[in-house]
Amino acid sequence: MDGMSLLTITVLAVFVGFEVVSKVSSTLHTPLMSGANAIHGIILVGAIIVAGQATDLWVLGVALLAVVLATANLVGGFVVTDRMLHMFRSRQSAAPKGDSK
Template structure:
């Protein structure tokens, strides 16, 4: 098997896995899922670090560093904001039980 075909195989299988794992998502979670997937492609940071680490001129270094900053914002910000959203989904279990009586939480 030639090397390009190996890469193609990984690609095609990943496509199917990507569709399969989210095929049963409820519309409730569309926003966090989009945001979480968004964070995952922040892994381009790895590529940005590699090209910056092998930069051969100042221009390349500067462009590479810009890419590193952008990719980090994508990755770190993406995971943090997704977690913030999901925190709200888990937190509501407690008040759900005492919704009728607990009025104080609304003012807070």
């Protein structure tokens, strides 16, 4: 594929992704984040496989950068999901067990 085709596909993917995510109601954001975390895990595994099989130095550099970015994205997604789930807990159930106050 030439560069113009790749750029067109990228722009269309960004536009469609934005339109789909912006139409999601707030009650579905937590399940959507969990699904996105699963996809990021698959991307991380793929980046590790590419890094392990890289023979050129620049391919190894790009693959290691992909591993770092995918890891940051995966961990950040779990942190955001955990914060969202804490928002739905009541104050009484969020108190530690044994705390009788």
